[in-house]
Amino acid sequence: MFLKLFLLVLLLESANCWVTSNMSNELIAVENAYMEWVRQRASMKQPVFQEGKKNLKPCRIIKVNKNPKFGEFATVQKAINSLPVVNLCRVVIYISPGTLQKIEIPATMAYITLVGGGAERTVIEWNDTADRMGRSGLPLGTFASATFGVNSPHFIAKNITFKNKAPSPPSGALGKQAVAFRISADRAAFIGCNFIGAQDTLYDHLGRHYFKNCYIEGSVDFVFGNGLSYYEDCHLHAITNSYGALTAQKRDSLLQETGFSFVNCKVTGSGALYLGRAWGTFSRVVFAYTYMDKIITPRGWYNWGDKNREMTVFFGQYKCSGPGADYGGRVPWSRELTQQQAQPFISIDFIDGHEWIQL
Known part of the structure; x- marks a missing residue:
């Protein structure tokens, strides 16, 4: 609460500066707000969000297998x-190897764990796109195009591939977002999972999320949304023959505690790839200790066609390596972070992980 009130004061002071000062004062105000956030975040002992419950001991185990001799359910x-409408205990669902179809978990069914028989063998796939007509007679939109959608907290997935097999759209095509x-x-x-698609593969929509040893493949904005998420030891792979973008983070306010942090990751693929596009006015993305192949465009970041966002976004990298990590050609409004600036982003404390991650 203190942090939010403090940032609100900073925001009001910044707004006043915009009326009475020139461009340089605007940049100073925003920079000061960022650095105060860095100092506060690094020293915080209490999580910003409500402390996560540690309800991991299963109360029920379910096996899914098409052969009824080996499973309770076929899908x-x-x-x-089969779960209660309001589920309040950990349920572990083991999924046998095979290909499954579109699934959604409602908001009331918390504490679900899905365990696959190996990410290469347990595949959940579908082919919806944003422009496809739904049952209502209206286009599905990006949100409902997801092959797998989760609306409930305390979800865990291990060793599963989530795939949207819609064809990769041509550059500039409309309505072809296809969320895996x-x-x-x-x-x-998410541990040891694969997320495979093209445009808008992984919709990191809302909440705190942890990705470990995952593979994420796409072309444009293939990690996007307004989550507060930590990606550790993940492989990010581009499949575009023209320009693409890895992230599109949608933080819209200085008060929002959201952003993406990629630590000890690897970026490979084809085409020319931006590390991120400023979908939100205060978009925040950091890459640390990450290998970047030569596909990363030298400028690194794109302002979404809005120069005003150059004053408010937080795009940075810290001790990255590889031919695409050279900071010399980066846009001047991105950051080569100092150790102090990087500190809040390079551990699971970024998502208050010590309060709720027990795997």
Whole structure:
């Protein structure tokens, strides 16, 4: 609460500066707000969000297998439908190897863990796009195009591939967003999972999320949304033959505690790739200790066609390596972070992980 009130004061002071001062004063005000956030975040002992519950001991174990001799249900959706409307205990669902179809978990069914038989063998795939007509007779939109959608907190997935197999659209095509996975809830963890698609692969929509040893493939904005998320030891792979973008983070206010942090990751693929586009006015993305292949465009970042966002975004890198990590050609409004600036982003404290991650 103190941090939010403090930032609100800073925001009001910044707004006043915009009326009475010139451009340099605007930049100073925003920079001071960022640095105060860095200092506060590094020293905080209490999480910004409500402390996550540690309800990991399962109260029920379900096996999904098409052969009824080896499983209680033939599909994951039927297993989920068997749970109470309001689920308050950890349920672990083991999924046998095979290919499954589109699934959604409602907001009231918390504490679900899905365990696949290996990411290469347990694949959940579908092919919806944003412009496809839904049952209502209206286009699905990006949100509902997801092959797998999660709306409930305390979700865990291990060793599963989530895929949207819609064809990769040509550059500039409209309505072809095709989400492989959407997470719209707090305190979710993904271990050893693959997220495969093209445009808008992983919708990191809302909440705190942890990704460990995951593979994420796409072309444009293939990690996007307004989550507060930490990606550790992940492989990010581009599949574009022209210009693409890895991230599109949608932080719209200085008061929002959101952003993406990539630590000890690897970026490879084809085409020319921006590290991120400023979908939100206060978009925040950091890469630390990450290998970047030569596909990263020298400028590194794109302002979404709005020069005003150059004053408010927080795009940075820290001790990255590889031919695409050279900071010399980066846009002047991105940052080569100091140790102090990078500190809040390079551990699971960024997502208050010590309060809720127990895997």
